[in-house]
Amino acid sequence: MSAQKDSWVSSFSFLLFCASSIPTWGSARLLQELSPQEYFSSLQAGRASLAYFSHNVFPGAQPFLEQIENSVEALQDYGISVVKVNCPKEDISRYCGKENAIRKAYLFRGNILIREFPTDALFDVNSIVANVLFALLFNEVKYVETLADLQNIENGLKGRSNMVFAYVPATGTAEHRAVMEAAFVYGTVHQFVLTTEATLLKDTGSDEPDVSSAQLLFCHCQRTTDLAQPCRRTAMEQALTLLNIHRHLKLMGAPLVTEVAEDPEKVSTVHLQLGLPLVFILSQKETYEADRRTAEFVAWQLLGKAGVALLSRDLVDLNVLLRSNVALKSPDEGVPIKYLVLEDTDEVITLVEDKNKVEQIQEDEEEEEEDEGEKENNNQDIQDDEVVEAVSRDKKRELPLEQILVLTEESFYSALSEAVQAVVLFYASWEAVSLAMLRSYTEVADHLKGTPGLLLSRVNCWDWPGICTKENVTQFPTIKIYEKGERSVMYNGMWGTEELTSFIMLSRVPCPLKLATIEEAEGYLRGEFPSELSSYHHTSLLGVFSTATSEAREAFEEAGNILSGHVTMGMYFEDDALALSRKYLVSPPALLLVRSGGQSVEGIALSKQSAQDMVRMIRYELLDVFPEITVQNLPRYLQLRKPFLILFSDGDIGQMESKEMLKLAKGRPQQAFVACWLNLKKTPVGRGVLRVYFATMPSLPLLVWVNLHAGGQVFKFPSEQSITEMNILSWLEKLKAGLEIPISTLSEEDWKPPLPAYDFLQMMETAVPELPLHASRRRGDTPEQRPPKSPGGDAAIPEEPTQVTKTEKVGSPGRDLRGTAPRLAAREKQGKRHSEL
């Protein structure tokens, strides 16, 4: 957005530069006042000047004179001087003498009179500039009244040069001026033709021209060699201003189709610089000629709206789908190039035009916010970290910390040894994430109030760094759970109330838990034993071992240590283990698994596995086949590094969809994707996801395929099809074959710094240029280059503080308390006053 503006401004200022660099003989005062003799003797050949003859007092001419004065500067840009000639009373020469001459202005080139203007034709700056340039650019701008005149000119230009045809409802208007100013610059390149006849406009092809507004058409006559055919025309769609005309002519001057043989990311054309998109037609050697014709066709359609480039795939190594045939590069920086598969040229045009429309709307919105936005950009000191900001907004609230014991270096070990189970939160009182966790911790404490033998405590590492180092706490926050002051487990789950509560409760039970009787084992599988866990949702695992399989049992026990807190693990290896295994159709060593809330018991055979393998296997088995994805569980599924097939639903999903999806998910055991669903009621952030995919909220339920880890394409399952296993499978086949077009591609953008930092290095160099910061300077040189020492103040101290010192001394003696608002405000005011003085 801003880049676009910059290029506009720069090209505009270039234009102005061209215009103003024409030497002028204007003196310090712009409107010269001369006597007739002085005036006529000062005229130089080839120089234009506008003169107005005046007898000293002539009240009627006063407003006209004002307008003349206002336009002096504008005319001077075009090398035209403006002179007020004071006629002596007795003078009766040609210009001074005649009574009606006083009501006219005269335009001279050298000493030749070009034109007389009645003063009522010069009613404002626009009309003055328009009329004066119109008179001077007689050859460059042809004025036509009839269609025949226009066609004659057009025919004469064919094969030679292009024509700029402008219609203005009246001369002397701002639009007229803009056309004349453009003609001043481009008059030698293109033939300008001007008309005020609306009928001429009708015949130029536009069906129902709006004759009340000015129009400009670019006629591509240079390319037209056939005299019988009219020149192609491209209308300018924007309002007639100098800037827009300049932009339009620039675009018309650019090559119709640019041939490109480099990475599209690096390509830059006039179009991109002027804020227009660039369409790439991807071509191959075999189809080059046809592609070129297509590109030209598209280019004509998009002329003035977008650039078109022809990219040879054979010359550039493109990492995109082979069947992509079109690419779109946005002028906005950082927006990745979109590669598309389009069926016909119409789609290309629609694509560009819609995009422009959307941008137009956005632009309007942005303009309103621009001031605000700019301010924010400068405000590097405004907090943009959601956690830090949330914590600091909450800092005045007193936390209910009664349930959480504060430990110190002295009390730490004694407190730990007294508790059966002690949870310790290690945090730093200045660190936002630990303070956020402290808030969740108070909620945990509330849940677990009165749990026997459980101690909830905290250590502030800012107060007691020694104990934190000793306990190997290198990050904030850290939670460790100590058993009788001996064994400790580091909490490695989500930093949330529920997760931590459940972890603490689950780790109260030995993992794995040795079950003594077959009744206990059955109760365990039903989730009834141990009873203290019955209220916590969890998955139960039961290892069944025969007395002989001690190796697997040891691995299982070790795995239990690792998974403690995340899952409950039971272990049964009594003599009647066989009875249990027979009941669930497994042979020991084996694993019986009951999912959280589930009824069925799944049996898994254990082979000779290491503890690590077993942990991995158990973690995998804990994943659901068709899970509801939530903020809490997403990472577990992300670790599979597979694409996601997500059913978005507002509330619970329908039975039919659920059944079909489950069938799909179960159908292939080693699924290449994660099938899941998302409940927008429970996980409202899902709406944020959909908004990114669709820009608008689509109707629900909705099935989406997301290539999270490869390419980031998002595909939408056709909403007209019903969600059945068969339909989905055939759709997935099409996806695989590359026959579907993604609705969106996830941004590949890196996470860059949100805002710039203070550039102290540069500030130092600006403030103290003598400071030998550059290492290249030789040391021996430096003493001479150091600034002379001044008593009191010093080179490194900027001037401002000393100035402020003087004024503050009077008003407020004493130590600056810094940061107090009234003082800061006062200082600012004083600063201002100084700069004014």
Next chain:
Amino acid sequence: LGLALYAGSLRAAFLYHDYCVIGAGPSGLQAAYFLQQAGRDYVVFERSHAPGSFFALYPRHRKLISINKQYTGKSNDEFNLRHDWNSLLSHDRRLLFRRYSRDFFPNADAMVHYLEDFASLLKLQVQYNTAIIHVTLERNEQAWNGHYFLLTDQDRQNYKCSSLLVATGTWVPNVVNFPGSEYVEGYETVSINPEDFAGQTVLILGRGNSAFETAENILGVTNFIHMVSRSRVRLSWATHYVGDLRAINNGLLDTYQLKSLDGLLEGDLEDLAIIKDKKGKLHITLRFYLENRNTSAGIDSITLPQDELDNFATRAPYDRVIRCLGWKFDFSIYNRSLRMMPGKGNKKKYPQIKPNYESRGTRGLFVLGTASHSVDFRKSAGGFIHGFRYTTRAVHRLLENRHHGVPWPSTVYPITQLTNSIIKRVNEASGLYQMFSVLADIILLRENATAFEYLEEYPVGVLAELEMQTGRKAHNGLFIVIMEYGRNFSGADKDVFYYNRAVGEAQHAWQSNFLHPVIYYYKRLPTEREMRLRPPDWPLPRPDAVHHIVEDFLTDWTAPNAHILPLRRFLENCLSTDLRNFFAESCFLFAFTRQKLPPFCRQGYIRMRGLLGSEGLRRHAVEAGLLQDYALTDFLGDRQPDSHEGSQDQLLRDHVVPVRPLQHLVNAKDE
């Protein structure tokens, strides 16, 4: 008899140790502690029968000028060391100096007692009553440094060591020789009983703390005291150097400026001459007059300055002249082959050493403690216990790496902890604080800036040799955390109380005057040449970027917006990444809508350690506009895009440009 023979044979041979430390003062004991902790073979030689013999005599008036703060309002041990200038470093909490004295400026006897306890409680290997009188080298290819150090004590016992740590301090009193200097009493022997000075007129030579301490003691009983020295008085609160004149000793400045007879004069002591008249009074004259006089003439013939200039300042005769000119290093025990050279200019009292505290003349010889102060003389605290306890640890770490392959201790953190690590250190680290501009924390970035390695308190003078000295790799850029006073803020002639001396706003932090943290960023390790050519008064060469954390009245740099936020922006811009924290919900959104995740989500949420945050906190974030509440904004969000979509449909229908199919482009893939 056998025992005696055995002892005799030992005497002839060399007693070998890997490390020999000369001197059991604070730095010698500090070095011994680290060597003992690391399980190294070492011995400390002490000429006296107890540690800290310097403190048994000095300061003569027994008041230490190193502060001993009982309370700071904080329980952070590391932070509290910033205001405990007497303790040595150890793991033993009993060995904190505040347990030995309750005085803010403790008595020197407490220091002697403390050092005795330090040596005995920690069971340090100190060999007392052993004065090393000669040190020489024995070339040997096998030795760590190409030679062994051979030490000889007063009983001709020889010792052989691979590495020599010189912790002898500066104990040889500085003496000036001029005609009549025989009438001058030395600080080391002068009476400390004020009674002895009653009604006397005293001239003190020197302008350091010992001179003022002597003056302070007798201020109330003398007629008047004059002090002569070459340079102007340097007040420590103006120079920010603890070795300059401390406010506790400066009573004479008061009486001088209030015209209460005492006075201060500048002049070169070398030009001075003292003449004793018949009454025993001492007159000041100039060496110049003595040289020109007729040698045969009597004492009366000597020209006194007041003969020519009758208002000459020191025309009044003195009863006593006291020399308080400080001490210098004992160079006498080193063989010429060790090339122990005195420093240049005002550092001539110290031996020449490199910024890694190794002698310039001899590899393997390290100078510790006060004698090593040439590295930061008149700048930082390397000549004082609260400074050299850290430089000694740094030397120990360098030696561990050089001789035992133990790399400099470091901790590796994920990049999300970068801001936290720096904030933690600048707020509590004592070594950085005391040894400002000399010791610095080094942050070595790992590849792709996903993690970093944190090294504490490395001597920045040898930054260029970092990889060799620490055994750590610095391939991917580094940050250096150091503390600095404002440039041009400190100086003997500076007004340190001017208005607006303190900067309050973060964007002007680079103009901070008081001690504040500065972080330098280098894309690659500076070279030796760049270190050599760095601007004067700069601890480091020009960095690729620099950040100042704005000075703080409380030296508490934990303010989220004024301190942490600008630091985070600096780090982000150096690393070109986003170091913000995010709630799990935001990470969830990013995971589904972006191909890349910010480090906080990548290292937290994705590894199942996402910050879910309490309901209340998330609400605050929503109110701040940093988090969106999708459950709420839904209605508003839906309507507008709908109408928008409608208008797009309209556009599509109105579009009547003739269509030419792009069929051949689609077909291209089949060929």
